[in-house]
Amino acid sequence: MTESKDIKIMRFGPEGEDERRSQMIDLLQECPIPKEELLLNTGMFLTPQTLSRVLYMDHLYKKIINVQGVIMEFGCRWGQNLSLFTAMRGIYEPFNRLRTVVGFDTFSGFVEVDERDGKDMDVCSYSVTNGYESYLDQLLHFQEQESPLSHLKKYTLVKGDVCETVPQYLQEHPETIVALAYFDLDLYKPTKAVIEAIRHRIPKGAVIAFDEINDASCPGETLALLESFGINNCRIERYQYNARTSYFVYE
Template structure:
């Protein structure tokens, strides 16, 4: 999942220092000078370095696929920061590319189930969110739709849809989306479901729509707290079949370029 809010932090994966910092940041943001828009214009005063690192990683990923045809599909949206990050980067770097959609899938009600594969191993750092309903984000879908409406007021070719958000169980919504959009080509498949079953379905249904030079991004590969993603990749693709790369400044995100 994309960066959670402070209320969704996990004591098994977050330190007390993380909590202390976020409490101080929340207080500073509320008390700091300026209107809401002025604060956003000075966002580096308030944005955690980890979040900035993830945005920079998305920028680097986008640069890899800038000249690859196809849409960006993000599997696991949560509050939408990552999805809208890609949307803004695309709008800035290629304002006239109306064929590059930014498509996000999420239940917004949390994990529909947790499979046995998600619970394999000792899991000393098992996430407290690794359960049915984990990472639920009530009202996030409606909030994100409003965000997209505002976003559309500040871009070229706004009469073309740019960002699409699909709500529901991925096994069902993926099939319907492909049926309704048989032309779909994917330049970047961002796997951030965290858990085994929807990750496996995403690989099965969507990887064959990625051309050579396109990218698969992994958010929990080699992650002890969420082993299901790695197991799905091992079963469906095979780790030795991928040249998996990473960024020096962001520890969780990894990626593979198709055809390398």
């Protein structure tokens, strides 16, 4: 496990990866492509690992196209998945104004760590830079403008501890049905709290996805699933091009 200089994260790459990727970042920052063509060529900088995650999100999205409800991500951090889901909505169902995308995060890292979360978890890990949620809000706004119905805001960012913000959100939005729930909280307590909060909002056919179950570095997420849904009641599948992620279709 290695850590970034300012923000604690777990990484599992081989020796030499940091230097190679640092050189790729330099190439990105020094990119000679004209500004007006840069967004059209961002795929040049996708590594196989990053591309596999993009394809995984696409895989999940296509499973819920015929399922009524919103998309919720718990632990959105920098917001890449939120941006991807917004773009995918523009591709697969551009006129579905009810397919809102909701991202929950503290934007300051883990609030607290339970003994069930293992030795690798620390308070404030996976934080973001100061004021990042404002930047993400602006980016999602521009992303939404690229598709039809751009006059309707169809995304929401919710800042705070999900143990409190998710029940509050559902109270303020009693119409909410959850078609896709993506869990990237890493920890036992918030994962379990969210599952209990939304489980009566999940219709058959909805997708429940996890970023870290069956992962020794983040045991709390698996324990929360065991105690809530129980793995004997779920057909837990993995996306063949990405080892860490898992999902099941609620039946």
